[in-house]
Amino acid sequence: METKALFKYQLLCLALLFAQCASAQKTSTQVDTLLVGTWQGTSICQVKNSPCHDEVVAYHISKGNSVDSFTIQANKIVNGVEEDMGTLHFGYNGKTNQLVSNEYNSNWTFTISGRKMSGILLHKNETYRIIKLEKK
Numbered sequence: 665m666e667t668k669a670l671f672k673y674q675l676l677c678l679a680l681l682f683a684q685c686a687s688a689q690k691t692s693t694q695v696d697t698l699l700v701g702t703w704q705g706t707s708i709c710q711v712k713n714s715p716c717h718d719e720v721v722a723y724h725i726s727k728g729n730s731v732d733s734f735t736i737q738a739n740k741i742v743n744g745v746e747e748d749m750g751t752l753h754f755g756y757n758g759k760t761n762q763l764v765s766n767e768y769n770s771n772w773t774f775t776i777s778g779r780k781m782s783g784i785l786l787h788k789n790e791t792y793r794i795i796k797l798e799k800k
Contacts, residue, residue, distance in 0.1 A: 695756060698799075699725050699734055699763070703781055705797035707740070716792060722746050723797060732756040734763060 703723045709716035724737040734754045739746035752772060754763040763774040763781075770792070774783040783795035 695758065696727055698776065699756070700727055701725060702800045703797040704741075704800055705781075705795065707785075707793050707795045710791045710794060721749075721795070721797070728753060732758070736763075736765075 701724075703725060705721060707719045707721045709718050719740040722739045722741055724739070726735050726737070728734050732755055734756060736752045736754060738749045738752065740749055741747075750768075752765045752767050754765045754772070754774075756763055761776050763772075763776070765772040769787070771786040772783065773786075774781050774795070774797075779799040781795075781797040781799075783793075783797070784791060785793040785795065
């Protein structure tokens with residue numbers, strides 16, 4: 665009798681484990697669907713008397729090579745035409761709902777709220793840019 669009860673308990677545990685994995689996969693897919701695409705908005709310089717300029721931007725987000733990684737192709741829009749500014753690689757933190765990158769000696773953090781994203785660029789521990797985006 666104990667063997668049957670143990671076997672049923674093990675089956676239940678296994679079923680719960682599969683359910684959790686399926687739920688995590690669904691969540692990851694939902695995040696991918698939300699983030700991947702084109703986001704447009706503004707990138708406003710916070711350091712006056714610097715080479716930084718206020719910009720209208722288009723960020724093209726694609727899925728990276730690992731589960732919680734994404735790539736942003738950042739473009740500024742000048743006279744209605746997108747101009748390449750570079751590519752950054754981000755990790756996604758599901759607990760904080762943020763994309764984070766530490767490339768080019770800078771710290772980029774974007775917080776996602778539905779179809780809106782707010783970002784900050786820190787350079788040498790100074791707030792360099794404030795970015796506000798909306799998914800198109």
